[in-house]
Amino acid sequence: MIELVYFAWVRERIGVDGEILPLPPGAATVGDLLDWLATRSPGHAAALSERAAIRVAVDQSFVCFDAPVTDGVEVAIFPPVTGG
Amino acid sequence: MIAVRVQAEPIDSAAAISALTAGRDDVGAVVSFTGFVRADDGLVALTLEHYPAMTERALATIAAEAEARWPVTGGSVVHRVGRMLPGEAIVLVAVASAHRAAAFDAAAFLMDWLKTRAPFWKSEERAGGTTWVTAKASDDTAAARWELVPAQSD
Numbered sequence: 001m002i003e004l005v006y007f008a009w010v011r012e013r014i015g016v017d018g019e020i021l022p023l024p025p026g027a028a029t030v031g032d033l034l035d036w037l038a039t040r041s042p043g044h045a046a047a048l049s050e051r052a053a054i055r056v057a058v059d060q061s062f063v064c065f066d067a068p069v070t071d072g073v074e075v076a077i078f079p080p081v082t083g084g
Numbered sequence: 085m086i087a088v089r090v091q092a093e094p095i096d097s098a099a100a101i102s103a104l105t106a107g108r109d110d111v112g113a114v115v116s117f118t119g120f121v122r123a124d125d126g127l128v129a130l131t132l133e134h135y136p137a138m139t140e141r142a143l144a145t146i147a148a149e150a151e152a153r154w155p156v157t158g159g160s161v162v163h164r165v166g167r168m169l170p171g172e173a174i175v176l177v178a179v180a181s182a183h184r185a186a187a188f189d190a191a192a193f194l195m196d197w198l199k200t201r202a203p204f205w206k207s208e209e210r211a212g213g214t215t216w217v218t219a220k221a222s223d224d225t226a227a228a229r230w231e232l233v234p235a236q237s238d
Contacts, residue, residue: 007135008205009216057203060138076135076203080219083132083163083204084119084175084195 002071004037006047007078010054013047023071030056031065033075048077055080086151086159086179086194088143090134092166095173100160104180111157115187116178117195123170128209131167132174135203139163146197150179153193154186161194163204193230200227 005018024036034056038048048054056063057076069075097118105111121130143161150156159179168174177194181187206217 005135005137007203008133008207057135057138060135060141062201074137076138078135078203079205079216081200081203082206082217082219083134083202084199084223 002033002069003074005074005076007076009079010047010077014041014043023069028068029065030058030063030067030069030075033069034065034077037077053079086147086156086161088140088147088161090136090139090143090163090165092164095162095164095176097173097176097178100162100176101178104158104160104178108157110182111180112182113184113187114178114180115184115191116176117191118173119175119195121168121170121172121174126210127170128211129167129169130174131207131209131214132163132165133205133207134163134165138203142202143198146194146201149197150190150194154179154181154190156181156186156190159190159194161198163198163202165204167209196223196227196230199223 001020002023003018003020006014011017024033027033027036034048034054038045055078056065058067058069058073097116101114101116104114147159147161157180160176162176164174177191179187179190179194200223207214208217
């Protein structure tokens, strides 16, 4: 299983703070995971369609879309940060 | 040691700054930056969301990097979360050192890194509704001057 957590407008478009899902078969990278997630609902598709506006952290560290994703990790999906 | 903290309560900048010199005689400079909520275009309130599991860790990493780069004697990074009103402080960065250059540079570095690497998101509340703030390319440019690859870029 992987734990997905969403923030800001990604959370709003998907409609939940997060979800726990089985790692989809064949999903080796963060990019693969995002492609699969986008097919889950219209909200997921709306949140994830503009890939250039999406940032990802695996186990609380920023990663690129070609980073590996494995069973048991926490994957956070959010827009570029705007704090400070 | 640069202390980091995330809090919902208002930031007491004066207390954080005075703590950097209390009981010490080796501090020659303290530089501080405080960011405030502006009432631009009828803004009523600003709400800061964050990723609790990652935030303190990201701030601690940023603080450790500043300590490795400059001979600071102490520092404080305080970021507020939740809803705040125009005129209230969002963030405080304060750095103490023996000489001014290290304090100025470390404070600017901490802010530039925080803007591009700490998981906070601002939403702006106006009479017409609430909108998420869009990240600025100028923040990536500011962070890049410290010869860092922006963490958010692919």
